[in-house]
Amino acid sequence: MSDKSHDPNQMTGAAMIVRALIDHGVTDIFGYPGGAVLPIYDEIFQQSEVQHILVRHEQGAGHAAEGYARSTGKPGVALVTSGPGATNMVTPLTDALMDSIPLVCISGQVPTHLIGNDAFQECDTVGITRPCTKHNWLVRDVNDLAKVLHEAFYVATSGRPGPVLVDVPKDVQFATGTYHPPRKSDVHRSYAPRVKGDAAQIRKAVALLANAKRPVIYSGGGVINSGPEATKLLRELVEVTGFPITSTLMGLGAYPASGKNWLGMLGMHGTYEANMTMHDCDVMLCVGARFDDRITGRVDAFSPGSKKIHIDIDPSSINKNIRVDVPIIGDCGNVLGDILQVFKAEAKKPDIKAWWQQIAQWRARNSLYYRKSNDVILPQHAIQSLFEATRGKDTYITTEVGQHQMWAAQFFGFEEPHRWMTSGGLGTMGYGLPAAVGVQVAHPDSLVIDIAGDASVQMTMQEMSTAVQYELPIKIFILNNQYMGMVRQWQQLLHGNRLSHSYSEALPDFVKLAEAYGGVGIQVHKPGDLDGAIQEMISVKRPVLFDCRVAALENCFPMIPSGKAHNEMLLPEQANDEATAKAFAGGKALV
């Protein structure tokens, strides 16, 4: 028998968790303590390599970890207790699953011998989170813990990234076992995401691209997830081919908004030129996007005349909603590299002058037009002013969900990836404030702004307290229209303007609220005061709640109405009452 007492790899499960975090390069985690994770918190207390950020609600920990992950490209880590701690993580886990965000959640569980007994703060965490994680584990033996933790990091960050959860019973945290550093054999042999695209498919794709008359590149969050190389290659491909490019909500920033080939975002609230280009193109190159229903509109009328190339690391994304002609399974960066290489060797820039002329006509429709006012701040104008004021600054934007989110996507120009954090797939109100906390932790000296709505921001407002505690100078820029604006807009357009429960009654005084938390409150009503107030917000090095009072009944346009195709968008200048009623006919239109 060997003497194990001096073996440095002998340690408790709780110590293994902290050690594994360090071995995976984790410097910051977001969490909330409770009975079933006290041994882990004890370990955290006795070291200084991993900084723990105490949130005010576990959902906040999850979204903060998401913001951290999306702004750094590294996995975000959350630590929660059993029962309610774990159930409070369900929303962020689902959010991260929908948006392919690498997230590692460690949850405490009641001791193994109590599992299944309805013990205090017991819940079936792996059962509850199975459909909202990429994979999850319940660790029953301390000697499995190191392997599972390493595999968890690998699964979260490789292939199509996503959230994972490791559930660790309290007795396993106390038990002593053998730790080992990460190694290849920690991972299931059955898990081997495909990275390299098929060479024959890549040739087919290049042949289509080289002969295109009316091409478009449609990129998504996959390009950003793939890393800086993919972004670089995407930009190079646009340069080499001269093709127009649009992107999903999740993909903003992969191609710079100031780039000359940029069409703006596509989809339900995308630009006219982006959606018309998609509709009329003859070759579509989809890179790391998934033909979501907010993108396609009516599927049987989606880009009817085009040959479609689809690059995705997840085979299940291919042919799910839209049938494509040339699927390429692989990592965006890798496949783009191969496409570029073949294109440069064998093809030359296609002549698409006529196509650009057509696009110029669509652009001239100026689909993001809105009528400015001297009396009341238009929300679009507020975003534009914010954008102008932050130009050239090291800025990160998060959002909540609603009209303000769409206006932010339309009017804030992103030049770089990882600068735009929004809940796309799940559309989680309450995402933006805690996400901003996470972003600011990762980038302490940057300007981090949550573009918020008056309703959304109240869902996770408590994280203001976290921001104050850790001196995170996040800016919460509330487009306060005193409505759940997006809900009100749908009710107006689709439900006879019966505004059922969409008015934000009894709103708090956001200035006083900010002060109550120990932050700074700013309120603006007049367009003339806006720029000065934004400057003040930026210069304050403390958390700010910015109550920007905007026009209450402004609608978000352009918009693809119900059951309509991309070429049947409703543009702002047409959106008078009569046209709107007609476009949405089928609804009991009183608009």
Next chain:
Amino acid sequence: MNQPASAYFIEERHDPNETHTLSVLVQNEPGVLARVIGLFSGRGYNIESLTVSETESQKHLSRITIVTTGTPMVIVQIKHQLDRMIPVYRVVDMTLTKRSIERELAMVKVRGQGEHRVEALRLADAFRARVIDATTESFVFEITGNTDKINQFIDLMRPLGLVEVSRTGVAAIGRGPEGM
């Protein structure tokens, strides 16, 4: 087109359904069956039959056979969705290989006397069903075969005093020397 008041595209597409048998090789670990079943219920896929058992105990491998129905696009989705689960090694569409053998086993209890009893025995013989339990007023038959054969046998037993049936669901394997 009559679209209700929604910004979603609600009209469904109606491609014809197909039935496929899928063999899925998985790591035999806690929760793996729950993952597979959860995928089917969560995404609204059909399960006509599902069987599972460990097939290689040293390697901790189990084989799941699933019979499912859906449009061709949905069937492809199901395969990809299964394939991307972490503990899944391989998914083979046995229906597409066109070289698979499918069998299930049923135990069929029939109660009756006189002519009915004699007739049940005679039919069992014709279907190569074995008697595995008998009393003076009942039989339990064991029958293996493909799903159609078993359905047919059960239909024939119904008027002869069918009491109950227990079926294993379909197991499938490819013909020829190669494994999956």
